Amino acid sequence: xxxxxxxxxxxxxxxxxxxxxxxxxxxxxxxxxxxxxxxxxxxxxxxxxxxxxxxxxxxxxxxxxxxxxxxxxxxxxxxxxxxxxxxxxxxxxxxxxxxxxxxxxxxxxxxxxxxxxxxxxxxxxxxxxxxxxxxxxxxxxxxxxxxx
Numbered sequence: 001x002x003x004x005x006x007x008x009x010x011x012x013x014x015x016x017x018x019x020x021x022x023x024x025x026x027x028x029x030x031x032x033x034x035x036x037x038x039x040x041x042x043x044x045x046x047x048x049x050x051x052x053x054x055x056x057x058x059x060x061x062x063x064x065x066x067x068x069x070x071x072x073x074x075x076x077x078x079x080x081x082x083x084x085x086x087x088x089x090x091x092x093x094x095x096x097x098x099x100x101x102x103x104x105x106x107x108x109x110x111x112x113x114x115x116x117x118x119x120x121x122x123x124x125x126x127x128x129x130x131x132x133x134x135x136x137x138x139x140x141x142x143x144x145x146x147x148x
Contacts, residue, residue, distance in 0.1 A: 036122030069106035072114035075140030094119025
């Protein structure tokens, strides 16, 4: 890995943008899901482009298949038994949160489970638990056959 890739993106953001302290324990589950959706999307997009250069529409199709609510619901189904108590609590708060939006192409159950998964990703990201976040994502992708 190149030296420049070893820099901590989050640390650089906080330093350069002079961001204030964020305590994920005090945030609503939907706010955690909001940032979790973005960080999971970034991880998946990075994963997809790592397989080589191809047309953007093909990259987007692959990424969309992995970030849609149904896939996230499947992932969290495999991950639930692996969650620590605090992680399970965050997941359940996200899953049970009353959202004023709904998925276009997902069942309510899948959408809620996906929201819980995104809340967990947001919590781990904001808590600086990047390795744990990546362990869970990687294990989930292995379970659905995306990673060998």
